[in-house]
Amino acid sequence: xxxxNAQLWVHDQEEALxxxxxxxxxxxxxxxxxxxxxxxxxxxxxxxxxxxMAIVLMAIPGPPMMDETTTQQVxxxxxxxxxxxxxxTTDDCRADYEALKERGVEFTETPEERPYxxxxxxxxxxxxxxxxxxxKLPANV
Amino acid sequence: MAFAPPARHLLRAKDLADARYAxxxxxxxxxxxxxxxxxxxSREFRRAFGESPYVYLLTxxxxxxxxxxxxxxxxxxxxxxxxxxxxxxxxxxxxxxxxGVTPTAYRAAAPPASAHARVPACIVRAYARPxxxxxxxxxxxxxx
Numbered sequence: 374x375x376x377x378n379a380q381l382w383v384h385d386q387e388e389a390l391x392x393x394x395x396x397x398x399x400x401x402x403x404x405x406x407x408x409x410x411x412x413x414x415x416x417x418x419x420x421x422x423x424x425x426m427a428i429v430l431m432a433i434p435g436p437p438m439m440d441e442t443t444t445q446q447v448x449x450x451x452x453x454x455x456x457x458x459x460x461x462t463t464d465d466c467r468a469d470y471e472a473l474k475e476r477g478v479e480f481t482e483t484p485e486e487r488p489y490x491x492x493x494x495x496x497x498x499x500x501x502x503x504x505x506x507x508x509k510l511p512a513n514v
Numbered sequence: 515m516a517f518a519p520p521a522r523h524l525l526r527a528k529d530l531a532d533a534r535y536a537x538x539x540x541x542x543x544x545x546x547x548x549x550x551x552x553x554x555x556s557r558e559f560r561r562a563f564g565e566s567p568y569v570y571l572l573t574x575x576x577x578x579x580x581x582x583x584x585x586x587x588x589x590x591x592x593x594x595x596x597x598x599x600x601x602x603x604x605x606x607x608x609x610x611x612x613x614g615v616t617p618t619a620y621r622a623a624a625p626p627a628s629a630h631a632r633v634p635a636c637i638v639r640a641y642a643r644p645x646x647x648x649x650x651x652x653x654x655x656x657x658x
Contacts, residue, residue: 385516452521453562454528460634481529487635494636498518500525504636 378417380429381459382451384499386416389430392498393418396476402427420461428459451500458502466491466507473505523548524562527555531571532639535578536598541567569646575599576612577643583621590617611651612644 383389393399399418406414417427433447450456463469470484482494492506527548544567545555559567575597582593594605609617
């Protein structure tokens with residue numbers, strides 16, 4: 374068994390796409406719109422070089438798939454930052470932080486040394502949190 | 515393009531508290547980040563997150579102070595300033611109220627940093643923030 378895709382709600386697929394590709398540097402893996410499914414758009418992105426795992430940028434549906442109250446609840450949870458987190462790893466957290474900041478990513482946590490390495494945190498436009506960790510475990514572990 | 519839900523602006527203010535607690539940040543600054551008047555902002559923030567922005571900012575600072583007490587050898591006065599609080603007296607009072615012990619006693623009771631599990635920092639921050647307590651709860655009901 375392997376993880377293929379993991380889904381993230383987004384409030385606007387176009388804005389999410391711009392963020393994940395232009396700011397974060399991800400690639401579009403699939404972008405398919407299905408007219409027979411009410412123009413449902415299957416949109417997935419992945420970091421360059423990691424092609425066996427992607428994030429699904431999923432629009433929050435309305436009725437009949439999701440009732441209006443639930444749609445509102447998901448939108449609220451997402452906007453409050455409680456809908457999901459993506460944990461990313463990198464070889465150089467500080468360099469990536471500088472590059473992303475240069476491209477206008479707003480960080481919630483700047484790079485800091487932790488017992489497990491260096492990491493920082495930011496959000497996508499919908500409020501989903503992303504963490505970027507350079508894992509450096511002590512040699513004796 | 516779909517507009518972000520209103521709570522997204524409140525999250526921006528909450529994120530500001532998390533990112534810049536070390537600076538002399540006040541509720542006014544958080545309200546500005548959310549683009550709302552102070553009174554309206556405080557009401558909406560409490561409705562979204564269940565506590566006032568003042569309490570959120572204070573407990574964030576105390577959580578960071580507790581982490582510094584556990585993980586560094588900085589003095590209590592240094593830590594107070596490092597987390598954006600101005601007065602050591604009120605820091606000690608607030609800390610004792612939330613954690614049930616003074617900063618010095620808290621540090622003495624903490625296990626060495628090497629004993630900590632390697633949980634991502636965001637998880638530590640989210641789960642270690644103390645529950646807010648008011649002075650009315652001080653008489654005998656404080657957590658030891």
